[in-house]
Amino acid sequence: MNAMAQSLVVPMPETAADRLALLFDAHYDRLYRLARRLATDPDAARDLVQDTFLRAARSLTSVPTVRQDEEAWLVRVLINIARDAWRRRDVRRRHDVAAPVSATGSDVEAAFVARATVWRALDSLTPRRRAIVVMHELEGLAVPAIAALLGVAEVTVRWHLAKGRRELSRLLTTQGEHHGKR
DSSP, rough: HHHHHOOOOOOOOOHHHHHHHHHHHHHHHHHHHHHOOOOOOOOHHHHHHHHHHHHHHHTTSEEEHHHHHHHHHHHHHHHHHHHHHHHHHHHHHHOOOOOOOOSOHHHHHHHHHHHHHHHHHHSSSHHHHHHHIIIIIISSOOOHHHHHHHHHOHHHHHHHHHHHHHHHHHHHHHHHHHTTTO
């Protein structure tokens, strides 16, 4: 193994608890930032990260030992957990009647309505497409990095980005027209 590859390999701790602690220290901030962009509030983001590390603790031998691969594995787990939560929420939402939101003109309310409108539009995207759009547009990740983290081809990421942007544009334009008619 060359010197560069050796520096990327994580030294194996003696216990599973030590290994999990090293994973947590190395990746918590990055995972929380991503989860915060995927979740609707800080508590939900913390829950996503916690569930990610619980899954890692349950299958610690599945977590790669190369630092870059560790992060990719953890990001995939976090996104899969988020997708599962979105699916559960969508099932519940189908049975609930959503109340329309209207702005009265104050800046605080207008900002809240705008943010809620964007979140509703993002929520309507498929889970994979939403994750890709969030990672690219809000997290600032490049297409190759997203492809590596999700284990898909770059062309797939670009395709989801293009489709996601078009869908968001259509949804936001439609929602803006509905709010403008009131």
